[in-house]
Amino acid sequence: MVKIFIDGSAGTTGLRIADRLAGRDDLHVTALPEEKRKDAAARAAALNAADIAILCLPDAAAREAAEWIDDPDTVVLDTSTAHRTAPGWAYGFPELSAAHAQAVRTAKRIAVPGCHASGFIALTAPLVAAGIIPAGTQLSCFSLTGYSGGGKSMIGEYTAQPRPEGLHAPRQYALGQTHKHLPEMAAQSGLPAPLFCPVVGDYYSGMQVTVPLSAAQCAPGTTPETIAEVYRAAYPGPVVTYVDTPTKDGFLSAAALAGKDTMQIAVTGNAERMLLLAVYDNLGKGASGAAVECLNMVLGTDPTTGLHL
Numbered sequence: 001m002v003k004i005f006i007d008g009s010a011g012t013t014g015l016r017i018a019d020r021l022a023g024r025d026d027l028h029v030t031a032l033p034e035e036k037r038k039d040a041a042a043r044a045a046a047l048n049a050a051d052i053a054i055l056c057l058p059d060a061a062a063r064e065a066a067e068w069i070d071d072p073d074t075v076v077l078d079t080s081t082a083h084r085t086a087p088g089w090a091y092g093f094p095e096l097s098a099a100h101a102q103a104v105r106t107a108k109r110i111a112v113p114g115c116h117a118s119g120f121i122a123l124t125a126p127l128v129a130a131g132i133i134p135a136g137t138q139l140s141c142f143s144l145t146g147y148s149g150g151g152k153s154m155i156g157e158y159t160a161q162p163r164p165e166g167l168h169a170p171r172q173y174a175l176g177q178t179h180k181h182l183p184e185m186a187a188q189s190g191l192p193a194p195l196f197c198p199v200v201g202d203y204y205s206g207m208q209v210t211v212p213l214s215a216a217q218c219a220p221g222t223t224p225e226t227i228a229e230v231y232r233a234a235y236p237g238p239v240v241t242y243v244d245t246p247t248k249d250g251f252l253s254a255a256a257l258a259g260k261d262t263m264q265i266a267v268t269g270n271a272e273r274m275l276l277l278a279v280y281d282n283l284g285k286g287a288s289g290a291a292v293e294c295l296n297m298v299l300g301t302d303p304t305t306g307l308h309l
Contacts, residue, residue, distance in 0.1 A: 002299060004029045005046045007065055008056030010037065012151050013079050016288035017054060020261070020306045026299070044068040052295060055080060059180075066109070075298050076109050077291050083111040084184040091188055092294040093118065094303070095240040096125055104297045112294060113188075114181040115286030116143045116198055119209025119278035121188045122265060126234040127227060127276075128190040132219050139211055141185075141194040144170070144254040146205040149282040158202065170201045205283050206255030211276040213269075224274055227267045235265050238304055239285065239293060242266070246277055257281050261289025261307040284308070 004027050008014045021029050030050065036042040047053045048071045055062045055078040062080035069076060083089040090107035094100050104110055113121070120141045127133045147158045158167055174196065182193040194211070215222065231242035239262055246252055246266035256279050257264065263280035280286055285293075289307055296303045 001028045002026060003049065003051045004054065004295075005050035005052075006031070006054045006056060007043055007047060008061075011056050012148055012155065012283065013287045013291070014054075014056035016283050017056065017079075017291055020288060020292045020308075024306060026301070040068075048074060050074055052077065052298060054291060054295070072108070074108070077112060077294055077298075078110070079112040079287060079291055081114060081180045081184075083109065084114065084117075085187045086111065091184070092290060093121065093188070094293070094297060095235060096121065096188065097129075101297070104294050105300070107298075110294050110298070112287070112291045114184060115145065115149055115207060115282040116141075116179070116196070116209065117181040117184045117188070118263070118286050118290065119143060119207065119280065120185050120194060120211060122235075122240060122263065123209065123211050123276040123278050124189040124191060126230050130230045132222055132227060132230065133191065133213070133217065134219070135190055136192065137217050138192045139194045139213070139217065141196050142210045142212075143196070143198045143207065144209075145198065145200055145207045145282045145286075146203045146255065146258070147200055148205045149207070149286075150200065154200070155204075168202055170199045172197060172199045174198050201254065203255055204258070205281050206253070206258035207278075207280055207282040207286055208252060208254035208256075209278040213274040213276055215272050223271045224267045224269055227274065227276070231265050231267065237262075238309055239263065239289075239307070240265065246279065252277065252279065254279065257284065259308060260284050261293070262309055 006014045052075045059080045059082040062082040089109045089111045090103035092110045092112045094104045186193040235242045243264045261284040263285040266277040268275045296305045
């Protein structure tokens with residue numbers, strides 16, 4: 001039986017991962033007692049005793065924990081930002097290419113993508129590879145997320161009674177254009193980091209990423225159908241799927257896939273003005289679901305095992 005240790009199991013991402021792994025008879029998920037949860041020696045021992053170690057930690061703590069692991073057979077899945085552009089770490093979005101999928105299957109070090117970054121990269125990387133968006137094009141990206149993306153501290157803000165003022169309305173953040181997901185967005189898309197506008201809303205989970213695209217930013221003759229053909233080939237499912245019609249009533253909810261581990265990709269508009277759209281759960285394909293999918297691929301099992309599709 002494969003031994004799994006989740007370092008940071010009490011956090012939002014760790015809890016969702018544990019939920020997805022619960023009840024599996026091919027895994028033994030270990031946990032430290034509460035009094036040892038922050039004990040460095042106990043954590044290091046548990047990490048090295050695991051076949052697969054999953055890091056659900058802040059960036060600095062994730063870097064430290066990864067350095068503690070000296071067992072060459074231990075596979076490390078890091079859900080933090082710490083290693084997403086680091087040499088020697090596979091980028092855990094297997095749907096991006098056959099090379100990405102193979103790297104996830106064989107790597108000892110896998111960085112789970114960021115939530116906002118997942119949507120931007122899924123929308124743009126295939127179009128750059130197909131020559132539809134020229135390399136060097138700087139795009140804009142708008143992303144709406146539920147407050148669970150901010151972890152326990154933000155969840156506490158939104159669920160506090162009385163609630164702090166201003167939380168009833170959407171709040172744009174990272175106004176200085178230094179969001180921590182920008183480096184991986186550039187590295188994996190093949191484009192400069194986008195002009196990025198993330199927004200947190202008054203709902204628990206779910207994410208909608210939008211990339212506006214004009215005719216001037218595309219190869220000549222590009223239409224929504226041109227882009228749709230690329231998406232159909234790249235994303236046949238079951239985890240990431242192209243959909244022809246993302247909405248039935250003209251409104252696209254960021255919570256449409258809340259609680260799921262899937263992602264839907266779409267393109268709307270006309271030959272002059274297009275919108276590239278990705279809808280998923282920031283805790284699903286944007287975090288915990290992505291980690292479990294990568295874990296399954298490391299094990300050689302069906303990538304969707306334990307996922308909520």
